[in-house]
Amino acid sequence: MICYRIENLIKKYNGQVVLDIPDLELVEKGFYALLGPNGSGKTTFLNILAFLDKPDKGYVHYCGRQINGKYSELIALRKEIVIVDQHPVLFSTSVYKNVEFGLKMHGIPKKQRRIMVEEALEIVGMERFKDAPGHKLSGGETQRVAVARALVLSPAVLLCDEPASSVDIEHQGLISRILKELWEEKKMTLIFTTHDRYHGMNPANGSLVLTEGKLVPAYYENLFTAVFEKEYEESVEYTIDGLLQVKIPKDRLKSIQEKVRLYIDPEKITLTPPTGIQSHEGKKQGHLSMVMEQGGKIKMLIHGGVKITVYMSWSEYKSLRPAVGEPVSFSFPSEALFII
Amino acid sequence: MEFLTDSLLTAFFLVIHLDSELLTIVGTSLKLGSLSTIIASLVGVPSGFIIGLTGFRGKAVIITILNTLLALPTVVVGLFVYAFFSRRGIFGPLDMLYTQKAVIIGQSILIIPVVTVFTISAIERLDRRYAKTAMTLGAGRFQTALVIFREARFGVFAAIIASFGRVLAEVGVSMMLGGNIKGFTRTITTAMALEYDKGELGLAFALGMVLMILAFGMNLLFHYLRGTLKT
Numbered sequence: 001m002i003c004y005r006i007e008n009l010i011k012k013y014n015g016q017v018v019l020d021i022p023d024l025e026l027v028e029k030g031f032y033a034l035l036g037p038n039g040s041g042k043t044t045f046l047n048i049l050a051f052l053d054k055p056d057k058g059y060v061h062y063c064g065r066q067i068n069g070k071y072s073e074l075i076a077l078r079k080e081i082v083i084v085d086q087h088p089v090l091f092s093t094s095v096y097k098n099v100e101f102g103l104k105m106h107g108i109p110k111k112q113r114r115i116m117v118e119e120a121l122e123i124v125g126m127e128r129f130k131d132a133p134g135h136k137l138s139g140g141e142t143q144r145v146a147v148a149r150a151l152v153l154s155p156a157v158l159l160c161d162e163p164a165s166s167v168d169i170e171h172q173g174l175i176s177r178i179l180k181e182l183w184e185e186k187k188m189t190l191i192f193t194t195h196d197r198y199h200g201m202n203p204a205n206g207s208l209v210l211t212e213g214k215l216v217p218a219y220y221e222n223l224f225t226a227v228f229e230k231e232y233e234e235s236v237e238y239t240i241d242g243l244l245q246v247k248i249p250k251d252r253l254k255s256i257q258e259k260v261r262l263y264i265d266p267e268k269i270t271l272t273p274p275t276g277i278q279s280h281e282g283k284k285q286g287h288l289s290m291v292m293e294q295g296g297k298i299k300m301l302i303h304g305g306v307k308i309t310v311y312m313s314w315s316e317y318k319s320l321r322p323a324v325g326e327p328v329s330f331s332f333p334s335e336a337l338f339i340i
Numbered sequence: 341m342e343f344l345t346d347s348l349l350t351a352f353f354l355v356i357h358l359d360s361e362l363l364t365i366v367g368t369s370l371k372l373g374s375l376s377t378i379i380a381s382l383v384g385v386p387s388g389f390i391i392g393l394t395g396f397r398g399k400a401v402i403i404t405i406l407n408t409l410l411a412l413p414t415v416v417v418g419l420f421v422y423a424f425f426s427r428r429g430i431f432g433p434l435d436m437l438y439t440q441k442a443v444i445i446g447q448s449i450l451i452i453p454v455v456t457v458f459t460i461s462a463i464e465r466l467d468r469r470y471a472k473t474a475m476t477l478g479a480g481r482f483q484t485a486l487v488i489f490r491e492a493r494f495g496v497f498a499a500i501i502a503s504f505g506r507v508l509a510e511v512g513v514s515m516m517l518g519g520n521i522k523g524f525t526r527t528i529t530t531a532m533a534l535e536y537d538k539g540e541l542g543l544a545f546a547l548g549m550v551l552m553i554l555a556f557g558m559n560l561l562f563h564y565l566r567g568t569l570k571t
Contacts, residue, residue, distance in 0.1 A: 050476055052472060052475060052476060071481075075478070075480055078475060078476055078477075078478050079478045081476075082476050082477065083472075083476045085469055085472070085473065087469075088469070088473070089467055089469045089470055089473060091470070091473075091487065091490070091491065092490070092491060093490075101474070101477055101479075101487075102477035102478055105474075105477055105478035105479045105480075105483060106478050149477065150476075150477075153477065153478070
């Protein structure tokens with residue numbers, strides 16, 4: 001089942017297009033990450049998905065219905081879809097009443113509310129703070145209560161804007177775990193945004209990447225602006241930051257432009273131990289500056305004049321075992337390049 | 341110098357012994373001031389709330405006019421309302437001039453802009469996320485407005501207290517519409533003006549002290565409310 005279908009959506013602020021999504025489908029009970037740098041339109045998109053904001057053009061279909069933005073319709077939708085803000089605010093009442101608020105709005109009887117609130121607070125580990133004034137909690141505690149306040153409503157769709165951003169490292173893991181467990185248990189549609197892949201939770205239905213209001217087909221790491229260098233018979237050479245040469249086959253380019261934006265898919269980059277021979281055809285030199293485990297894969301950061309991110313499997317990593325600081329060679333096929 | 345110390349001593353004596361004339365005057369001031377503050381709040385808080393929450397054409401103009409009215413001299417309001425209530429005015433037949441009602445009406449008109457403007461700013465200053473949070477949790481328009489009101493309540497209280505202070509300290513409206521009738525419309529400020537005319541500063545100083553104590557008390561209340569509401 002399709003949960004959301006986006007059709008030719010345009011959102012403008014002060015005449016400027018901040019969101020431009022021609023076509024997108026999100027499946028029901030899916031788990032998505034919405035990635036992108038700050039200011040890329042993630043929050044705007046989330047607000048539109050939460051039906052708190054309207055697109056200037058185009059349509060949002062929800063559960064197969066085209067949503068036209070009638071008041072009664074929006075009120076009904078908001079009872080199914082809940083958004084947790086990047087920096088949530090709690091009402092200046094007790095933690096208990098904060099969590100209870102939505103249930104009241106949903107018309108749940110008092111007795112049931114009590115059980116549900118206590119259960120929700122327990123899930124996020126905040127039951128001890130039941131009577132504490134909401135606006136006096138720390139960032140991490142606020143975030144947890146905000147999650148409880150949303151999940152107590154058992155929404156069909158839970159939208160989380162940068163769920164880990166206002167939280168210290170220790171609690172980032174906690175929030176991620178809570179969200180993941182929630183999704184596994186309650187089987188809701190879960191969409192969260194992040195500007196930092198490190199906090200990625202390996203979402204089951206993949207990542208959507210927004211850059212300057214547009215969905216782009218690849219990771220937003222390894223996103224470069226390349227400048228025209230030379231033209232060959234079958235390819236064109238571009239350089240990134242004047243340091244890293246990239247050859248793009250001509251059939252991948254619509255026309256030869258002075259500048260192109262391109263992605264290098266970090267999963268398609270292969271690493272080899274340094275051969276010692278400089279400038280081997282297609283091989284770039286660099287040194288390894290960081291290695292970490294992420295979502296069952298190994299992430300590496302390589303300085304090859306510019307910073308390149310590489311993802312590889314555990315087995316590949318074990319066979320190579322490159323050490324941080326050591327020189328490495330890397331190469332990528334032209335299929336790893338995406339021009340936008 | 342003796343004049344000043346004598347007057348101050350008399351004043352001190354009057355305050356300490358809760359002189360009955362002093363009490364009547366203070367009581368009248370508080371009664372009239374409270375009633376006009378209540379009326380002004382009943383009009384000003386909802387209007388400020390609506391203006392603050394909604395966006396409409398001419399909103400900026402309305403706010404500018406209200407801000408101008410904030411600085412309105414009390415005698416101008418007094419004169420204006422007098423023109424309506426005097427024998428030759430439209431409401432002349434009601435025979436309301438020099439009554440407590442007239443003072444309350446005049447004072448309410450004086451402070452409705454104060455309550456309204458401060459309420460507008462309290463609402464507009466409030467973090468937009470409160471409304472957003474209420475809406476995403478399923479609140480309708482009315483319930484969202486209630487949440488906003490609750491979160492802005494400190495600012496609204498401040499608006500009410502500020503207007504009560506303005507009413508207690510004003511002299512133009514009370515004098516022109518109340519007529520400073522002893523035991524009836526004589527307020528702290530009109531009594532002070534009269535005593536000054538008479539050249540007897542004892543009671544005037546005493547009333548001045550009470551006024552300052554009231555101002556101090558209101559500030560205390562204000563800070564207490566802010567303390568309990570904010571932290």
